[in-house]
Amino acid sequence: MRFHLLTIFPGIFDSYLGESLFKRAQKARLISTHVYNLRDFTSDKHHKVDDRPFGGGPGMVMKVEPVYKAVARIKKTRPKARVILFSTRGRKLDAIAAKRLSKYSDLILICGRYEGVDERVAQRVADEEISIGDYVLSGGELPALVLMEAVSRQLPGFLGKEESLEEVNGSFPTYTRPEVFVAGKAKGKARKWSVPPVLLSGDHKKIEEWRRRR
Numbered sequence: 362m363r364f365h366l367l368t369i370f371p372g373i374f375d376s377y378l379g380e381s382l383f384k385r386a387q388k389a390r391l392i393s394t395h396v397y398n399l400r401d402f403t404s405d406k407h408h409k410v411d412d413r414p415f416g417g418g419p420g421m422v423m424k425v426e427p428v429y430k431a432v433a434r435i436k437k438t439r440p441k442a443r444v445i446l447f448s449t450r451g452r453k454l455d456a457i458a459a460k461r462l463s464k465y466s467d468l469i470l471i472c473g474r475y476e477g478v479d480e481r482v483a484q485r486v487a488d489e490e491i492s493i494g495d496y497v498l499s500g501g502e503l504p505a506l507v508l509m510e511a512v513s514r515q516l517p518g519f520l521g522k523e524e525s526l527e528e529v530n531g532s533f534p535t536y537t538r539p540e541v542f543v544a545g546k547a548k549g550k551a552r553k554w555s556v557p558p559v560l561l562s563g564d565h566k567k568i569e570e571w572r573r574r575r
């Protein structure tokens with residue numbers, strides 16, 4: 362899976378993608394990440410990626426041209442790439458969408474900033490618009506990382522042995538040692554936090570049952 366990230370803040374991705382599962386997946390060539398600075402796709406001498414909104418109003422809007430050019434450049438070699446625009450008006454990302462997107466060989470992820478992206482990108486450049494939740498962030502970079510992680514977890518080999526691919530519905534509370542954690546004394550009273558006894562019982566049928574109920 363190749364992820365192509367279109368952004369005006371290319372440095373944002375370095376630390377997160379350089380650690381843990383993403384680091385290992387890139388080394389193993391299971392995924393690759395390609396970050397494009399939209400400023401490199403401008404044609405004016407000031408490398409302007411934004412401009413004032415037609416009709417007035419506060420803030421700035423990301424221009425269509427740099428996005429269009431960057432997508433066109435990528436599509437020259439990766440014509441089947443799926444183009445995703447992050448938008449508060451998009452379809453909400455969920456496990457089903459992550460699974461569906463994991464089938465593409467290339468995802469182009471357009472990260473908006475400012476008041477958003479010129480609507481012609483949504484209408485004519487992107488294949489779909491995705492939101493990660495009903496709140497407004499300052500840019501599409503965090504949504505891109507969220508989507509990449511949700512999608513990558515669906516790829517065979519991305520998760521280590523110590524992590525399991527659980528469906529959202531199959532998720533249950535977990536505990537590890539110690540059996541009893543003694544929290545700091547609050548006004549003379551020791552606070553003992555124990556693990557549910559059923560998990561220590563060794564009775565796997567009962568444990569399964571308990572987990573299902575959660």
Ligand code: SAH
Nearest residue numbers: 447448449473476477492493497498500501
């Ligand atoms: N005024 C705009 C918000 C722009 S936020 C509006 O009401 O839609 C700037 C950019 O951040 C957006 O273009 C989008 O790419 C990204 N963004 C912000 N919140 C997001 C969310 N919940 N999901 C996906 N992308 C988001």
